[in-house]
Amino acid sequence: MGGGFSAPEPPGPALIIVAKQTNCKNRRMTDPSPGHCVAIIGGATAGAEIAHRLANRGVTVAVFEQNSRPYGKIEDGLPRWHEKLRQKEYGTIREKLSHPLVHFIPATKIGRDVAFDELVNDWGFASVILANGAWQDRPLPIDGAGSYLGKGLVYQNPFVIAFNHAEDPDFSGERFDVHDGSIVVGGGLASIDVAKIITLTCTQRALAERGIALSTTELEVKGIPKTLAAHDLSWEDLGLAGCTIYYRRREEDMPLVSIPDDASSERIEKVKKSRRTLLNKASEKFKLKVEPLAAPDGLLEEGGQLVGLRFRRTQIENGRVKTTDETFERRGPVVISSIGSIPDPIEGIEMKGELFNFMDWTYGRLAPYPTVFSVGNVVTGKGNIVASRKHASAVSQDAVEVFLGVSDDPDATVALEPPGAEVAERVADELAAGPANDAEARQALLKRIAQRQSAVDYPGDFAAWIASVGGPC
Numbered sequence: 001m002g003g004g005f006s007a008p009e010p011p012g013p014a015l016i017i018v019a020k021q022t023n024c025k026n027r028r029m030t031d032p033s034p035g036h037c038v039a040i041i042g043g044a045t046a047g048a049e050i051a052h053r054l055a056n057r058g059v060t061v062a063v064f065e066q067n068s069r070p071y072g073k074i075e076d077g078l079p080r081w082h083e084k085l086r087q088k089e090y091g092t093i094r095e096k097l098s099h100p101l102v103h104f105i106p107a108t109k110i111g112r113d114v115a116f117d118e119l120v121n122d123w124g125f126a127s128v129i130l131a132n133g134a135w136q137d138r139p140l141p142i143d144g145a146g147s148y149l150g151k152g153l154v155y156q157n158p159f160v161i162a163f164n165h166a167e168d169p170d171f172s173g174e175r176f177d178v179h180d181g182s183i184v185v186g187g188g189l190a191s192i193d194v195a196k197i198i199t200l201t202c203t204q205r206a207l208a209e210r211g212i213a214l215s216t217t218e219l220e221v222k223g224i225p226k227t228l229a230a231h232d233l234s235w236e237d238l239g240l241a242g243c244t245i246y247y248r249r250r251e252e253d254m255p256l257v258s259i260p261d262d263a264s265s266e267r268i269e270k271v272k273k274s275r276r277t278l279l280n281k282a283s284e285k286f287k288l289k290v291e292p293l294a295a296p297d298g299l300l301e302e303g304g305q306l307v308g309l310r311f312r313r314t315q316i317e318n319g320r321v322k323t324t325d326e327t328f329e330r331r332g333p334v335v336i337s338s339i340g341s342i343p344d345p346i347e348g349i350e351m352k353g354e355l356f357n358f359m360d361w362t363y364g365r366l367a368p369y370p371t372v373f374s375v376g377n378v379v380t381g382k383g384n385i386v387a388s389r390k391h392a393s394a395v396s397q398d399a400v401e402v403f404l405g406v407s408d409d410p411d412a413t414v415a416l417e418p419p420g421a422e423v424a425e426r427v428a429d430e431l432a433a434g435p436a437n438d439a440e441a442r443q444a445l446l447k448r449i450a451q452r453q454s455a456v457d458y459p460g461d462f463a464a465w466i467a468s469v470g471g472p473c
């Protein structure tokens with residue numbers, strides 16, 4: 001799973017107005033096109049989930065996706081050996097976006113091709129949903145590190161994307177050499193995937209030199225020691241150093257298994273034990289090492305190139321990381337930073353530190369934009385497919401559907417801080433007053449969507465588009 005960020009604690013009690021669902025259920029049944037149009041930014045797990053839910057309730061949905069293909073981190077996060085999971089998730093996303101009320105708009109990055117403020121305030125959407133995930137790497141927290149990008153420092157997101165597309169001749173993104181003995185800074189599940197990419201690729205190369213052709217996926221399934229044994233080889237025969245992950249906490253803190261919120265102390269101990277067991281197994285199977293209690297502290301530079309890091313020994317006190325006076329240095333051909341992903345800024349959305357400045361972290365609402373909600377990784381900070389899907393479904397059911405007046409529960413209410421409640425009432429009133437929305441405005445909006453689709457050569461048919469953009473399907 002991908003490293004993420006923690007959503008801040010919700011602010012203290014704020015004035016909350018309860019927006020009540022207007023009963024438009026009967027009207028919707030007699031009017032198959034109720035008129036509301038919603039824009040969704042990002043068409044992957046979370047975006048496809050909420051698009052489908054809203055479309056099932058008669059809402060017309062426009063899904064703006066920056067890439068040609070809508071698979072997000074399923075395509076560009078999950079390393080490619082997760083073959084079955086990827087195929088399953090690709091199928092789910094495709095099926096959800098194939099709904100006749102969903103208009104897919106590929107190759108359109110909000111903030112670059114269409115301004116966010118314009119989308120929210122000018123296009124005429126009743127609501128805009130952010131489902132844009134976390135596509136930027138959290139910067140390595142050492143002064144001056146950024147100047148070594150491409151000179152010994154690599155970030156996890158482009159590294160994994162390049163690995164997944166390594167055999168795609170049409171891939172136009174950055175490509176990276178994979179080096180034995182790389183230093184990985186991290187500790188989440190994504191950092192284990194990064195270390196595995198290194199050891200599997202280096203093993204694959206070493207075997208190829210001996211005339212043994214195997215894919216990294218085959219190696220991943222069987223594991224390195226068993227594969228080597230099948231060819232009468234050992235890890236030592238290959239002469240590889242492997243890869244070390246430097247982690248500022250303890251091995252038992254690595255989130256390989258999650259601790260339930262209400263876990264007893266015995267349960268917590270059991271989870272920690274299984275984390276250590278899983279980590280030991282992964283270390284053996286993939287020849288990776290973990291150096292715990294090590295926080296990056298300084299850069300080792302030679303001739304303008306990053307050649308390693310200075311680490312500071314840490315200790316854990318009451319669950320918190322404390323640094324000590326002890327430091328040590330490690331050298332390696334490349335440093336890969338895998339310390340979490342954060343949302344890519346979008347012009348028009350205020351940031352608070354490295355995150356969007358949400359006034360409400362439950363529904364991902366932004367104070368200046370009362371019609372905006374957010375779903376999935378962009379607001380949960382959890383690099384997890386199921387978490388993104390469940391969050392999208394919950395925000396749709398508990399907030400967006402009530403806000404739009406299309407909830408199946410006529411008594412549903414949603415607590416929205418002002419000015420959201422007033423906007424929700426206005427939207428619901430418009431819907432209740434009928435005819436559903438202003439027909440001219442709706443036509444103008446649909447025309448604008450079609451114009452953008454035509455600008456990116458989208459044929460108007462999702463299945464035809466997906467077939468035309470190729471790649472693994």
Ligand SMILES: Cc1cc2nc3c(=O)[nH]c(=O)nc-3n(C[C@H](O)[C@H](O)[C@H](O)COP(=O)(O)OP(=O)(O)OC[C@H]3O[C@@H](n4cnc5c(N)ncnc54)[C@H](O)[C@@H]3O)c2cc1C
Binds near residue numbers: 079382388
């Ligand atoms: C290395 C790695 C390994 C992982 N392994 C696992 C695993 O084993 N199991 C698991 O459950 N999870 C795993 N995850 C995490 C999981 O893949 C993601 O958390 C989940 O898929 C996120 O879904 P999402 O829809 O919230 O966001 P994303 O998948 O990030 O979707 C966001 C979408 O928005 C689009 N977008 C972004 N910005 C814009 C914009 N400005 N305009 C238009 N479109 C935009 C993106 O192109 C993307 O399609 C892993 C992640 C990584 C990085």
